[in-house]
Amino acid sequence: MxxxxxxxxxxxxxxxxxxxxxxxxxxxxxxxxxxxxxxEAQIGADPVALSDALEPQFRRYAPVAITGKFDPGHIRMLASRKTTGAAYRIIRPFETLAGRRILIDTGWQPVGVEVAEPPREEMDLIGNLDNPIEADGFTPAPDIEKNIWFARDVPAMADHLGTDPILVVLRDGPQSDLGVTPWPVDTAGISxxxxxxxxxxxxxxxxxxxxxxxxxxxxxxxxx
Structure with missing residues (x-):
């Protein structure tokens, strides 16, 4: 019993x-x-000025509207897309009218395609602030000689391109052709x-x- x-x-x-x-x-x-x-509601909201999204504190995913010019240089980050396979995210330095240099994730292009020089004229961009945590102890170090990175490490990319550690991911492509397809922020990567x-x-x-x-x-x- x-x-x-x-x-x-x-x-x-x-x-x-x-x-x-x-x-x-x-x-x-x-x-x-x-x-x-x-x-998702924040990602799709009306854009605000960059300063409003950074102060009094950083607002991840906040939509921002910025005006300025792309500076020379870029980073190729190896990524994978479900529909196309291997691709490169193209990340460029951008100087706003206020004189702030930031990073712009302009979008993706297939592996093997030469990276085009961006237009040098002033343009208006709309994107979302992001601070992706993609690098860890298993992430290979970037191949600086071949300009191939394996994670969006914002501080390291900013140091390499001489910008502030601020990343904006384009929501839509600008009127000028950047030679890439936008890869906007979404919630698909959140488990x-x-x-x-x-x-x-x-x-x-x-x-x-x-x-x-x-x-x-x-x-x-x-x-x-």
Whole structure:
């Protein structure tokens, strides 16, 4: 009898823990969906001046409108697109009318295509502030000689091109052709696996409860 009580207690506690983990993931799913909705609303909002998006604090994803000229130089960052495969993000220095030099992620182009020089005339751009955390301990160091980078490391790119560590990702291409296709900011890269985790925990809870019932039922079945 003690063995049966132990199995019942152990089974109920295990099932309760797994159900609690599943419920927690459902709550996390709701939180993540609200977060993604807020980010998407911010990404698509009306653009503001760059200074308004930087002060009093940096507002990631804030849409900004800037006017100025591209400076010589660029960075090629190796990336991958689902529909086209390997591609390069082309990141250029840009000087605003206020004299601030920043980074512009102008978009992507296929590997093997020569990077065109940007127009030197003054132009208006609309994009979103971003500070992607892509570099980690496993990211290779950039190949400076071949101008191939493997992550958007904003401080390192800014130091290389002599700009402030501020990155704006173009939302739409300007009227002047930059030789690239815009790759605007979106929420596709933000993971949201909480539904799968919830299903996993609830499934384990059902299995745990089923195994508990089986081990409680088996001695009685043998006696019968």
């Amino acid at each position: 003690r063995r049966l009580w132990f199995l019942l207690t152990f089974g109920l506690i295990g099932t309760a823990i797994l159900l609690a983990l599943g419920t927690w993931q459902v709550q996390r799913l709701t939180w993540k969906q609200d977060l993604l909705g807020n980010i 949201n696996d909480h539904l799968q985790y919830a299903i996993t925990w609830f499934s384990l809870a059902a299995i745990w409860a089923g195994m508990t019932f089986y081990f409680l039922w088996r001695p009685r079945a043998k006696k019968g």
